[in-house]
Amino acid sequence: MPFVDLHSADDFASIYYTTNSLFGNVGGFDPEKPTVCILHPTFLDSTWLHQQFNDPRLDSEFNLIAFDMRVAGKSECRNSGKHDSWVDAADLAFCAQALRLAPFHVLAMESTSINCALRFAALFPEMCLSLALCNVPAPTELKWIYTAYDELIHTWCFADDLESYEHVAAEAVTFTFGADAPADLRDDLIAYWEQGMHPRKRCRVLEQANVAMNRVPLPAEAYPHITQPVLIIHGDANESCPRKYAERMAHELKGVLYIVKGGAGYLGIPQGTASIVNQVYVKFVSRLPRARSDTTTPTLPIEDRMQEALGKLEQIIGDSSIHTRDPLSSLSFCCLPDEIIQQQTDALNVYRKGQTTAYCPLSPAGRPIRRYSERPKDDWFESNTENISYAGGRYYSEPAARTQTSPLPMPKSEPMSPDDGRLRRGTFSPTSVEKLVIKGSMAKVVTGSQPTLHKLFL
Known part of the structure; x- marks a missing residue:
């Protein structure tokens, strides 16, 4: 399998990639065609770019390449509290130089990929020909999404039976796609998460969540460095990424904004919206000067080029200590505050405890035990298309007026402020994982443990 191994004194990552060439590597690229790097959606990997x-x-007109981010898919890395989108951008630059890729176009799908692509374009403009961003998120996570993720990730990582895991995974599908x-998409998503993001891999799950939830807004000083042509594709029905942020990004980057009518979450996966995205993207790139994909030798050694990128990052962030970091480590590009790095590191240490013996929703053969749609439903309250509900062996007819009402809209809120973010990030602390269990009769507990209960409720 094609991997790029990134070694440094404080970090290791093995980044998996795939291409549309005959043997799945960059050696089969047609030098006459431009290259497009596609960045996969949040909590998924490159297999979801089919x-x-x-x-x-796309396949006939471009050389296509996709990387699994360091905590996604087949990529492996040493877990770190320093992981943010600047680190993802450095990973992409290391891989591009190691594979000797010619300058390429970037098509970024959803939140974490978009944040990576923007930072990559700012630090390594000679490697990036253009940017296409699908569903631009808010600068920091919306408050109601942060709260939902907070509960979802903890329940996900500490599920102790198949029903609990399937329930939280189904909630994640609804949260993501509506x-x-x-039903087949729901089954495929839950099966994918069961295989690659189950409780025995909860540190990977938490680290992915940290990148999405604890992101720091792109500084205004970075925008002048992004000079590539920009296309923004946004779904007008996406309630987790309000349209106003796409419009704001298009204004800041002087880009083109295309609105997909009825498009919601993850535009590149459902067949209908994915076809629209592909058509719009091909038309966008066809209007740009046609680039070749000849294998190139970097003009600067990798260490010197990454040191130059650290110098630019220092100007953007305003931290005079950045240029002293190790240029051969992707973690050197982390721009998170020290307290957030420490909180994320502590959370990873807590989640690592008992990880190898945690529940695994797979059969001994390493496959999902069942499809979600085939689970037993005798004990659940279900509703079918004929407005008939089934519960405990009895049928009930639901009022037509109730079933015809539209779903409740998602909550409306503003992005997290820095102070709110610090308070909310505390939920990923050891106290959110450890639970106090009181055993014995209630009368004995109440009469004999008054001081304990008093302390407990303070």
């Missing part, structure tokens, strides 16, 4: 890799409009997600 709508792009299998589209003749309540109208097709």
Whole structure:
């Protein structure tokens, strides 16, 4: 399998990549065609880009390459509290130089990929020909999403049976794609998460969540460094990424904004919206000067080029200590505050305890035990298309007026402020994992443990 190994004194990552060439590596690229690097959606990997890799409009006209981010898919890394989107951008630059890629176009899908792409374009402009961003998120996570993720990730990582895990995974599908997600898509997503993001891999799950939830806004000083042509594709029905942030980004980067009518979360996965995204993207790139994909030798050694990038990062962030960091380590590009790095490190240490013996929703063969749609439903309250509900062996007819009402809209809120973020990030602390269990009769507990209860409720 094609991997790029990144070694340094304080970090190790093995980054998996795939291409549309015959043997799945960059050696099979056609030098006459431009190269497009596609960044996968949040909490997924490059296997979910089949709508792009299998589209003749992209496959026949471009060399396609996709990397699994360091805590996604087949990539492996040493878990770290320093992981943020600047680190992802450095990983992408290291991989591009190691593979001797010619300058390429970037197509970024959803939140973490977009934040990576923007930072990559700012620090390594000679490697990036253009940017296409699908569903631009808020600068920091919206408060209601942060609260939902907070509970979701903890329940996900500490599920202790199949029903609990399937329930929280189904909630994640609804949260991501909406309540109208097709049953086969729901089954595929839950099966994917069961195989690669189960409780025995909860440190990877937490680290992915940290990158998305604890992100720091891109400084205004970075925007002048992003000079590439920009296309923003945004779904007008996406309630987790309000349209106003896409419009603001298009204004800041002087880019083109295309609105997908009825588009919601993850535009590149459902067949209908994915086809629209691909068509719009091909038209966008076809208007740009056609680039070749000849294998290139970097003009600067990798260490010197990354040191130059650290110097630019120092100017953008305003931290005079950045240029003294190790240029061969992706973690040197981390721009998180020290307290957040420490909190994330502590949380990873807590989640690591008992990880190897945690519940695993897979059979001994390493496959999901069942499809989510095939689970037993006798003990659940279900509703079918004929407005008939089934519960405990009895049928009830629901009022037509109730079933015809539209779903409740998602909550509306503003992005997290820095102070709110510090308070909320405390939920990923040891106290959120450890639980106090009181055993014995209630009368004995109340009469004999008054001081304990008093302290407990203070």
